[in-house]
Amino acid sequence: MPWGIPLVPVVRDAVDWTHPGGSRPEKVLMVPSLQTERTVLRSSGATVVVEYPDPDHARLTIESERFGDGAREAARLVCEAVHQVRERRVHHVDTALEAAAPASGMVLEALRTTSVGDPDGMDLRRAGASVMVHLDV
Numbered sequence: 753m754p755w756g757i758p759l760v761p762v763v764r765d766a767v768d769w770t771h772p773g774g775s776r777p778e779k780v781l782m783v784p785s786l787q788t789e790r791t792v793l794r795s796s797g798a799t800v801v802v803e804y805p806d807p808d809h810a811r812l813t814i815e816s817e818r819f820g821d822g823a824r825e826a827a828r829l830v831c832e833a834v835h836q837v838r839e840r841r842v843h844h845v846d847t848a849l850e851a852a853a854p855a856s857g858m859v860l861e862a863l864r865t866t867s868v869g870d871p872d873g874m875d876l877r878r879a880g881a882s883v884m885v886h887l888d889v
Contacts, residue, residue: 791836793829797822800829802837810837812847816855823855827862834866838889845887848879856883863887 798816816826849856
């Protein structure tokens with residue numbers, strides 16, 4: 753491992769066969785990373801991870817159910833994440849969404865309403881089965 757790269761805790765779903773019952777819900781791994789800041793927002797059926805690769809850029813990773821309550825929670829958590837990004841005075845947010853998932857429509861609507869001050873502030877690009885979203889906040 754190169755010098756100066758900090759170790760960052762990363763939570764992964766893992767199976768621990770030594771644990772009674774055969775599995776443990778989460779395992780924390782320490783991995784080398786250049787990014788040192790991230791926020792995890794969790795709710796029933798949805799998780800949003802906000803990573804800050806540089807001081808003016810945030811990356812959202814959204815995991816949720818494809819539809820229903822989990823999709824609505826994902827949209828709510830995305831709004832909360834964008835609010836936190838604005839409080840940090842970060843100006844650019846990127847994320848990738850699954851184009852065919854109904855949850856993606858809810859998340860896109862939530863992102864559109866958070867950028868209501870600037871109609872040109874959201875850029876969408878199709879990349880295979882994904883939609884790449886860039887938002888100026």
